[in-house]
Amino acid sequence: xxxxYSFDNPDPHNAFITICREAEYGEGxxxxxxxxxxxxxxxxxxxxxxxxxxxxxxIPPYDAHVITHLRSAGAAIxxxxxxxxxxxxxxxxxxxxxxxxxxxxxxRAPGGSSGGSAAAxxxxxxxxxxxxxxxxxxxxxxSFCGIVGLKPTYGRVSRYGLIAYANSMEQIGxxxxxxxxxxxxxxxxxxxxxxxGTSLDLPAPAPLKAEIAGKRIGVPAxxxxxxxxxxxxxxxxxxxxxxxxxxxxxxSCSMPSxxxxxxxxYVTSMSEASSNLGRYDGVRYGTAPDFVRSWHxxxxxxxxxxxxxxVRRRILLGSFALSAGYQGKYYAKAQAARQMxxxxxxxxxxxxxxxxxxxxxxxxxxxxxxxxxxSMYLADILTVPANLAGVPAISVPCGTAHNLPVGLQLIGKxxxxxxxxxxxxxxxxxxx
Amino acid sequence: MVSKEDVxxxxxxxxxGVDESELDLFTGQFNAILDYFDVLDSVPIGGDAAPLRKNxxxxxxxxxxxxxxxxxxxxxxxxxxxxxxxxxx
Amino acid sequence: xxxxxxxxxxxxxxxxxxxxxxxSTDYRDDGPNTHVCPICLGLPGxxxxxxxxxxxxxxxxxxxxxxxxxxxxxxxxxNYFYPDLPKAFQITQYDKPLALGGYIxxxxxxxxxxxxxxxxxxxxxxxxxxxHKGSGDRGRYTLVDYNRSGxxxxxxxxxxxxxxxxxxxxxxxxxxxxxxxxxxxxSEREGSLRVDANISIKGYERVEVKNITSYKGVEKALTFxxxxxxxxxxxxxxxxxxxxxxQEARGVTTSARSKEMEHDYRYFPEPDLAPLEVSSWVDEIPxxxxxxxxxxxxxxxxxISQNHARTLTGDLKLAEFFEEIASDMPEIAAPWTADILLGxxxxxxxxVTKVPVPHYGALLLEVKxxxxxxxxxxxxxxxxxxxxxxxxxxxxxxEIIARLGLxxxxxxxxxxxxxxxxxxxxxxxxxxxxxxxxxxxFLVGQVMKATRGRADPKEIAKIIxxxxxx
Ligand SMILES: [Zn+2]
Numbered sequence: 004x005x006x007x008y009s010f011d012n013p014d015p016h017n018a019f020i021t022i023c024r025e026a027e028y029g030e031g032x033x034x035x036x037x038x039x040x041x042x043x044x045x046x047x048x049x050x051x052x053x054x055x056x057x058x059x060x061x062i063p064p065y066d067a068h069v070i071t072h073l074r075s076a077g078a079a080i081x082x083x084x085x086x087x088x089x090x091x092x093x094x095x096x097x098x099x100x101x102x103x104x105x106x107x108x109x110x111r112a113p114g115g116s117s118g119g120s121a122a123a124x125x126x127x128x129x130x131x132x133x134x135x136x137x138x139x140x141x142x143x144x145x146s147f148c149g150i151v152g153l154k155p156t157y158g159r160v161s162r163y164g165l166i167a168y169a170n171s172m173e174q175i176g177x178x179x180x181x182x183x184x185x186x187x188x189x190x191x192x193x194x195x196x197x198x199x200g201t202s203l204d205l206p207a208p209a210p211l212k213a214e215i216a217g218k219r220i221g222v223p224a225x226x227x228x229x230x231x232x233x234x235x236x237x238x239x240x241x242x243x244x245x246x247x248x249x250x251x252x253x254x255s256c257s258m259p260s261x262x263x264x265x266x267x268x269y270v271t272s273m274s275e276a277s278s279n280l281g282r283y284d285g286v287r288y289g290t291a292p293d294f295v296r297s298w299h300x301x302x303x304x305x306x307x308x309x310x311x312x313x314v315r316r317r318i319l320l321g322s323f324a325l326s327a328g329y330q331g332k333y334y335a336k337a338q339a340a341r342q343m344x345x346x347x348x349x350x351x352x353x354x355x356x357x358x359x360x361x362x363x364x365x366x367x368x369x370x371x372x373x374x375x376x377x378s379m380y381l382a383d384i385l386t387v388p389a390n391l392a393g394v395p396a397i398s399v400p401c402g403t404a405h406n407l408p409v410g411l412q413l414i415g416k417x418x419x420x421x422x423x424x425x426x427x428x429x430x431x432x433x434x435x
Numbered sequence: 436m437v438s439k440e441d442v443x444x445x446x447x448x449x450x451x452g453v454d455e456s457e458l459d460l461f462t463g464q465f466n467a468i469l470d471y472f473d474v475l476d477s478v479p480i481g482g483d484a485a486p487l488r489k490n491x492x493x494x495x496x497x498x499x500x501x502x503x504x505x506x507x508x509x510x511x512x513x514x515x516x517x518x519x520x521x522x523x524x
Numbered sequence: 525x526x527x528x529x530x531x532x533x534x535x536x537x538x539x540x541x542x543x544x545x546x547x548s549t550d551y552r553d554d555g556p557n558t559h560v561c562p563i564c565l566g567l568p569g570x571x572x573x574x575x576x577x578x579x580x581x582x583x584x585x586x587x588x589x590x591x592x593x594x595x596x597x598x599x600x601x602x603n604y605f606y607p608d609l610p611k612a613f614q615i616t617q618y619d620k621p622l623a624l625g626g627y628i629x630x631x632x633x634x635x636x637x638x639x640x641x642x643x644x645x646x647x648x649x650x651x652x653x654x655x656h657k658g659s660g661d662r663g664r665y666t667l668v669d670y671n672r673s674g675x676x677x678x679x680x681x682x683x684x685x686x687x688x689x690x691x692x693x694x695x696x697x698x699x700x701x702x703x704x705x706x707x708x709x710x711s712e713r714e715g716s717l718r719v720d721a722n723i724s725i726k727g728y729e730r731v732e733v734k735n736i737t738s739y740k741g742v743e744k745a746l747t748f749x750x751x752x753x754x755x756x757x758x759x760x761x762x763x764x765x766x767x768x769x770x771q772e773a774r775g776v777t778t779s780a781r782s783k784e785m786e787h788d789y790r791y792f793p794e795p796d797l798a799p800l801e802v803s804s805w806v807d808e809i810p811x812x813x814x815x816x817x818x819x820x821x822x823x824x825x826x827x828i829s830q831n832h833a834r835t836l837t838g839d840l841k842l843a844e845f846f847e848e849i850a851s852d853m854p855e856i857a858a859p860w861t862a863d864i865l866l867g868x869x870x871x872x873x874x875x876v877t878k879v880p881v882p883h884y885g886a887l888l889l890e891v892k893x894x895x896x897x898x899x900x901x902x903x904x905x906x907x908x909x910x911x912x913x914x915x916x917x918x919x920x921x922x923e924i925i926a927r928l929g930l931x932x933x934x935x936x937x938x939x940x941x942x943x944x945x946x947x948x949x950x951x952x953x954x955x956x957x958x959x960x961x962x963x964x965x966f967l968v969g970q971v972m973k974a975t976r977g978r979a980d981p982k983e984i985a986k987i988i989x990x991x992x993x994x
Contacts, residue, residue, distance in 0.1 A: 045569040053568070058568070063562075065567070067569060162569075162571060163571055164569040164570075166568040166569045167569070170796050197573065198571060198573060199796075200572070200573045200574070201796065275795060277603075278601050278603050278612075278792070281603060281605065281611065284612070287567070288567065288568075294665050298605075298607055325790035325791075326790055327788050327790075330790070
C-alpha cells in the first residue's frame with residue numbers, strides 16, 4: 004500500500020453511485036489499475052447501497068472476499084457502480100440513484116443489473132470492473148454495452164460479502180473491454196474461501212491462450228427460438244460461422260428444458276430474495292425505522308418507503324411462492340425444473356465442449372421503455388440457464404444489430420472457465 | 436388467480452406496506468406473472484435431486500468478533516451498548 | 525379428564541463458538557453486543573458455515589436418546605420478523621431433521637418406569653435477547669443484544685405422552701441429567717434449557733404454551749394451564765386452539781392473539797449450507813456412562829437402595845460428589861446425601877459443587893463414629909453450608925463440635941438429665957405409667973431439648989425405661 008490513484012473523471016453516464024477520488028493501491032498483478040466494483044459487494048469503510056434507499060448510509064465494517072483479493076493484487080478501487088436495486092432488473096433503471104446511460108447510445112439503458120460496471124468499462128472510465136450475475140446481470144450489460152463479461156462457475160468465486168439476491172445462483176465476475184483483461188481480473192478473484200460453504204477448492208486458473216480449433220460447439224435450436232430479434236440472430240449466426248471458420252465444429256442440438264428455465268429462475272430467485280431481503284428493517288443498519296411505531300408497523304413502513312417497486316414486487320411474489328399451500332406448485336416445481344436444466348446441460352456436455360448462442364434476445368432498449376415486469380423478465384431467457392445449472396458463461400462482442408452492440412454467449416461445463424475464456428480470446432482475436 | 440386480499444395478506448406476511456392504490460396494480464401484474472409460471476405445472480416431480488455438495492463444516496475455534504463500535508456503527512441511537520428497535524409490546 | 529402433554533425442549537449446546545460463525549458463546553459476563561460478528565449480526569453479504577462440534581454434540585444426544593439418524597438431513601430457513609432475529613429468518617431444520625424417534629425411560633408414579641417417546645431432534649440457532657424500555661405508546665421501545673444470536677440449540681420434541689405436570693417435571697429432570705452427563709450442555713448457564721409445552725384435555729383442542737424460560741417453571745406453568753382448561757370445560761366455555769405465553773413473574777399463561785403473531789414461516793432449504801450426511805458418524809461417537817447405568821452401578825457397587833441411587837444419579841455433579849465421599853461409608857453417605865444434604869441445598873438454592881468435600885466427609889465420619897447425634901450433625905451441616913453461602917472459610921466439623929460442645933452426651937451425664945426431666949414432668953410420667961401412648965415421646969423430646977440434641981433418642985428412651993423401672 005501507499006500509492007494513490009487520482010480518479011476525478013466526470014461520470015456522464017451515471018455509472019457510479021460512489022466515487023473514491025483518491026484510491027490507494029499497492030503492488031501486484033493489478034497494481035495501479037483502476038477497478039470499479041458493483042455496489043452490492045461489501046467494501047469496508049465505503050458506503051454500500053445495492054442501489055437502494057433502504058441501505059443509504061450503510062458502511063460495511065468488513066471487506067468481501069473479492070475485495071480482499073483486489074486489494075492484495077494492488078488494484079485501485081475507484082468507486083461503487085450503479086445497479087438495479089438489489090440486482091433485480093435488466094436495465095439498471097430500478098436504481099434509487101437514477102438510471103445509468105449506455106455509452107454506446109446514451110438514450111438507451113446499459114442493461115442490468117451490473118449496468119454501472121459495464122458503462123464504466125465501456126466509457127473507458129476504468130479498465131475493468133466487478134459485476135454480479137444472478138440470471139445474466141454481468142452478461143446482459145456486457146452484451147448491450149459491447150464489452151466482455153464472465154459469469155464463473157457457481158462456487159468458483161467466494162460470495163462472502165456479496166449482498167444476496169438469490170444465493171443459489173449468483174456469482175461475482177469480471178467485466179472488461181477485452182478478454183485478456185477479463186481473464187486477468189477473473190484470475191485475481193477466483194479461489195477457495197472457507198467462509199463460503201459453497202466455495203470450490205480448485206487449482207488456480209491456467210494462463211490464457213487463444214484456442215478454439217477442434218472444439219465442438221453445440222448450438223441449441225432453442226437459443227434462436229421465439230422472441231429472439233432476427234437482426235440479433237443474424238449477427239450471432241455470423242459470429243458462430245466465424246467460430247467454425249476458426250476451426251470449431253458446430254453441432255446443432257436441442258435443450259427442451261428451456262421451456263421451463265425462465266419460470267424456474269424467477270420462482271427460485273424471487274423465493275430466495277423474499278427471504279434474503281427480510282433483514283432490511285433499519286434496526287441494525289441502513290435508513291432508521293420510525294421508533295414511535297410498534298415494530299410490525301415500523302417494519303412495514305420502512306420496507307415500503309425504502310424498497311423500490313420492483314424489489315417489493317419480487318419480495319411479495321417470492322413470499323407467495325413459498326407460502327403455505329403454494330410452495331408445492333411453485334417453489335418445489337421450480338427445483339424440479341432446475342434439475343431438468345442441469346440434466347440437459349450434462350447430457351449436451353457429453354458430446355460438445357461448449358454451447359453458443361446470443362447472450363440476449365435483443366439489443367439495448369431505450370430508457371424508460373420497460374414498464375411491464377413480465378416482458379422485462381422474458382429478456383433473461385438466454386442467460387438464466389447457466390445460473391440454474393451453475394455452469395460458467397461468457398459474453399463477448401460479436402458485432403452489431405440496429406447499430407447497437409450484440410454479444411455472443413459461450414456456455415461451458417462446470418469449472419471450464421479456462422476453456423471458454425480461451426475460445427472467447429480466439430474469437431476476439433479472429434474478429435480483429 | 437390471486438385476489439387483492441391475497442396480495443394484502445402476503446404483504447402482511449412479508450412485512451411490506453402496500454397502498455390501496457398499488458393493490459390493483461400488483462394484483463394484475465401478479466396474475467400475469469403467475470399465469471406464466473403455470474408452465475411449471477407440467478414439470479414432473481422426481482425424487483430429490485442429488486446434492487451438489489455435502490458436509491461442509493468449520494472447526495469449533497473462536498474467531499475474533501467485531502469491535503463494539505463496529506457492531507453499533509450503522510445502528511441508530513444505540514443505548515448502553517444495546518441496539519435500538521421499535522417496541523414489541 | 526385425561527391430561528395430554530407434549531414438550532419441546534430447547535437446549536443450548538456448550539460449544540466454544542456459535543453455530544454458524546466463530547464468535548465465542550461465553551458472553552454471559554460481558555456487556556451487550558460484545559460477542560457479535562457480521563454473520564450473527566446478519567449484516568448483508570455474510571454467509572453461515574456450520575460448526576462441526578455442534579453437529580457432533582447433537583448426534584451424541586441423538587445416540588444417547590436412542591434416535592434414528594437419517595442418511596440425509598438439511599438446514600432450512602424459517603422466515604419471520606422480530607427484532608431479535610437479525611436475518612428475519614432462523615436457520616433451523618424442518619422436514620429433514622438430524623434425528624427421528626428415540627425415547628427416555630422416565631420414573632412413573634408407581635416408582636416404576638414409563639417410556640416417553642420422542643418425535644425428533646433438530647438443530648437451530650438461538651435468536652438475540654430483547655429488553656423492553658420506556659413507557660406509553662409513543663415512549664416504549666426495545667433494546668436488542670445479539671450476543672446470544674447464533675448460539676447452537678437442539679430442539680427435542682416429545683410425543684404427547686406425558687400425563688401430569690409432575691411427570692413432565694420428572695421427564696425434564698431425567699433429560700437434563702442425561703444432557704449433563706453427555707457434557708454437551710451447561711446447566712449453570714442462565715436460559716440454557718427452555719421449554720414450550722403442548723397441553724390438552726382429551727377430547728378438546730390443544731394449546732401451546734411458549735416462553736417457559738426456566739425448566740423449574742414448567743410444573744407451575746402446566747399446572748396453571750391445566751387448571752385453566754379444566755375450569756373452561758366445567759363452565760362449558762370453548763377451548764380454542766392457540767398459542768399462549770407463560771408469564772413467569774405472575775405464574776399465568778396469557779393468549780398471544782395479536783395479528784403481529786400471524787405467521788406463515790415459508791420454510792425452504794438454506795441455499796448457503798450443504799446438506800448433512802452424517803449417519804455413519806454415529807457409531808464412532810463415544811457415550812459416557814448415563815444416569816440409568818450409573819444408578820444400576822450405584823446399587824451394585826455401594827449396596828444402596830434403588831431410590832437413593834436414582835436420586836444420587838439424577839444430577840451429574842451430585843453423582844460425582846457422592847462418589848468422592850461414598851467409598852468408605854456408602855450406607856451412611858447415601859441417605860445423608862440423598863435425604864438430608866439435598867434438602868438443605870434446595871432450601872438454599874445452592875449447587876452441590878459448593879459443598880466442601882473434606883468438611884462433609886469429616887462430618888459423615890463423625891456420624892459413623894457415633895460421636896455426634898443425627899440432630900447435631902444436621903446442625904453442623906447447616907452451619908457449614910451457611911458459612912459457605914456467606915463466603916466464609918467453613919469450619920471443620922471437629923472444630924464446630926468442640927466450639928459448641930456438641931459431643932454426644934452419654935452414660936451418667938444423660939442419666940442425670942433424664943432424672944431431672946422426669947422429676948419436672950410428673951404428669952407425663954403418670955400418663956406413661958397409666959399406659960398412655962405418646963407420653964414417652966414427650967419425655968424423650970424434653971430430654972432432647974435439655975441436651976440440645978446431643979443425646980441419642982433411642983438411648984434416652986432406654987434410660988427412661990430403666991429409671992422408671994427402679
Ligand atoms: Zn458471530
